[in-house]
Amino acid sequence: MVTVLSPRPDLWTLDPDLLHLNHGSYGAVPRRTQELLAALRAETEANPMRWFRSVAERLTAGRLELASFLRTDPAGFALVSNASAGVTAALATVPIPPGSRIVLTNHAYGAVRYAAERFARANQAEVVMVDVPLEADDDSVLATLEAALDDRTAALVVDQISSATAMVFPIRRIADLCRSRGIPSIVDGAHAPALLDAPAEDGADFWTGNFHKWPAAPRATAGFVVAEKWRTATLPLIVSWSEHDERLPERFDQQGTADYAPWIAAPESLRVLAELEWPRRRSELSAMIDEGARVVAKAVGTSVAEVAHPAATMRLVELPFDGIPSPEAGEAFKTKVSRDLKAEITLTAFDTRVFVRLSAHAYNSPQDYRRLAELLPTLL
Template sequence: MTSSDCRPQGLTSVSNRPAWRPRPDLWTLDPAVLHLNHGSWGAVPRAAQEAAARLRAESEANPAAWFRALPDRVAAARRRLAAWVGADEAGFALVPNVSAGVTVALTAVDVPPGGRIVVTSHCYGAVRFAAERFARLRGATVVEVPVPLTASPDEVVALLAPAVSGASVVLVDQVTSATATVFPVARLIELCRSAGVPVIVDGAHGPGLVPLPVPEGADFWAGNFHKWACAPRGTAGLVVAPRWRSRTMPLVVSWSEQASLPERFDWQATADYVPWLAAGAALDMLDELDWPAARAAVSAMLADGADEVANAAGGEVPELAAPAATMRLVALPPSVRVEDKAAEEALRRRIAREAGAEVNVTVHAGQAFLRLSAHAYNGPGDYELLAARLPVLF
């Protein structure tokens, strides 16, 4: 059992700073493991697991009745998720994940032969692969704009401005996966709009992490609900601006082909709709936690924990201009070399095996980092234990 499991629960105040007391009881996570990588796969709380189990039992008790009732139930779930992120319901479609949402968006925009798809050096790997595939299909090119890790919002905008001019489409991160940085999305959208260039926002980490995560003026925004919103995996939203709605189509052609957006995304034949329907139970749990207040306390706790881990590992916490609320980077010492994806995975597995901790390993501009991310089940003791176990690995 981790030390965080033994602590009292709830919020307290120490020197006017919120102190977090974890709620691992709301999840079914293995207490023998330090779960410090919520940002990758999320963790489905007990209430949402139980709701999903009831729904699956219902679907198998009478499949015909289940599928007859699905359209109304999916529409209700979609409306609730749209409201939770402050999206226009008429342009909010459900998709399995952000990779699917970005792929849909790239299908809808015009990228002519010789066109340019602009990304940054912080772009998520799968999204970069999607951009490269569409560039190959259309005879276009992918232009990567290098953005330093510690770039200020002004610097990010200034670096992207030359590449935006004349681009076919721009792909930007709301919260970067590899570097846990909040990008100045509103200003980047304004930059693209002034240049007449459509912009797709990768908001994978937005729901539950960024207040009102759907940015005004974006042509497309896609966000995952399985991360900070804790919904069952396979739940994501795609927000489409009015000008693109008539041409935005699901990747799977099914009986909803003639419907309008967002209904045409509701029915993808015999897919698994349980995650969408059970997502509301996760939102209920977050409401009961008063998640916005809890998130602030978790963020403060994680900042202290990251400093402790960095000191123990012989690294440092980079001074980011806009770090994500509940994610922190710990730069690893120069002796730790991570040169490719295989090496990243090898180090993750070694830390899991030898330190009993699930963390993410990322690389940016040749520098290796631990990316620590937290939710309501984490407590200070988790980082104390990680700090005690890491030195023998490096």
Template sequence: MSETEVAVAPHPLLLADGQPAAGAWSLDPALRHLNHGSFGAVPLVAQARQAQLRAEMERAPVVWFPELPGRLAATRVELADFLRVDAGDLALVPNASAGASVVYNALARHRGGEIVVTDHGYGAVTMGAERLARRWGGRVRTARVPLGADEDEAYEAVTAEIGEATDLVVVDQITSATARRLPVERIGAAARRQGVPVLVDGAHSPGLLGTPLADATYDFWTGNLHKWGCAPRGTAALVARGPLRDLLHPLIDSWGAQDPYPDRFDQQGTLDATSYLAAPASLDFVERTWGWSAARRYMDRLADYAAHVIGAAFTRLTGEDSRADVGMPVPGMRLVRLPDGLGRSRIEADALRDRAARELAVEAAFTSFDGIGYLRVSAHVYNTPADYEHFAEKCVPVLGDWAREQHC
């Protein structure tokens, strides 16, 4: 959308009783919650379901824990149906980073010990890859993918780093800092032709993409259900296919260790697994209330509107183009370039996030890439156009002042 086009605000979503969608959450009304993508937000119905499950666990723990593996196996069937995968391929893990750690712990060096990542990778997952490379006596090769790279350019940038010494490729399906897709299907197919396993970090994909594993050509995929899926936090899926999946074990050894994959992930001592069991309540709530397809359309239209309104406000303030050229944009997320001097590194961006929460009463995501700071818009069904109009009117001028402070 160009600066001269008129941005059309979507009509806010409502609950069945006509109340605003936000009424189904317990989010503090004194704050503007504009950063769903980082930690998600759990609807009241799922909070109640998890509380009910915890009460059941505490009433009879000696009954609860022996029965837990069977209940988790049944829950995996429901979650696999949502992701449109085979339940026999899906294990439950606390988050996408944990899923990546499971894979790192399982793999052995077979070639030169090199691991290919990208400069858009999530920091914790990349750190795990670096630790694995040190253990192997190898190294990490970082594919540089320009923010504006289209599918072909991104594919070429990543596959150019795959060689005879490569033992693993780690690539994001949706990047956290830059809110863009990477062509994981094509990259996976290219790596498979060279006999190299691929781990796809799909942390943001469940709920944001309708079929995140369609046309999958990779060995491992891990994604959070507690982000866009709104499940209780600590709920993620690890999907593994092919012979390497038999090497995967949970991070905690327990009595299910000799069970096959993925059953052995269903028994991990006294782990509080109520987040897993309550996850279907969140997914079902969105489906019953609006339908996931309609929810995604709303989130995408709202993110588009938000980026236009906020970007126009920054442009009026600074006289500079605030639009971000993102080569493979994703639904529900957008980038807006910040004024020079703000959020130039991850540490600066995190500090900006914390200051905005304290001083502006806004929960917002600030990110950085290649030395440039961005506001990352990540809209969900409880957000409204008024949230972003408020940010444009009240917060953008203050951020402009903060940028000028950096130059003093």
């Protein structure tokens, strides 16, 4: 008989009176990591001078653990505040000549698109958005992107797991394609750590991913992986005392009087994942979110989105909205769900469709999705 792992909400401090169904946005930090984070901050305030003398050594130790978790070369692995910061640093590194093109897909995260637009404006370049259907398989994705690349392409920025659609892209094949065309590839892997094994090993020129999502590390903790050919040219967004350090990771470590406690505490969350038997649990969560999404979709009279390669622990349930709500209306709806239904969800939109993007982590149970299915139709 196969034993199913039990939910472990006891490892978190989440409000038990709420349904927490949106781990994919801000994550949730385990109790143990919170306690370590608080102790590190208390140590900082007890003697700031001593704390900052110790930061470099502690950062190195923590960074090496995080690089090992990703199975990536530690010499090319730096810490940044979030994936948006990593994408921005990559765009600041690659040459963007006047008249060139920065290529993205229509799955791109909004802040990443804004970053591409900023660098395009500054360099008299343009942003090209490539339409990739939700149901596109890997071959179709590759063919669509290949058709969009030309000798004017300065860089391709592509999701590994898209935020809006929870779709997994064939990054290794995309990176190989870009390399064959001499085009820098920048991978937004915001959701990839702990959802994909070795997500930074796929050969892109730049990869960045958040540890505050599925690894459940403190927020403002993300990784930035740079291929060897770009390491000398890649600089942090803030000019500080490490400006002339020849080593990429250390160049990003020292950013003035920042709060380094989240980066130092982050490996504790990896140990929590290990104790949760994460690879096995991730597989069970995938089956649970499949069933949970079907239950919610049936309750609201719609369907679960057909995504060719969905992320392990995220699913899209279409909502019966007449058109895409404005950002203000979308936020108002989420606030109403939180207030009236005691549930935390998020909405995403793609083409003309609106979805609830459901998440699952170790604190969730099947009952969470059954409860949402009972409640959500009352607001539609």
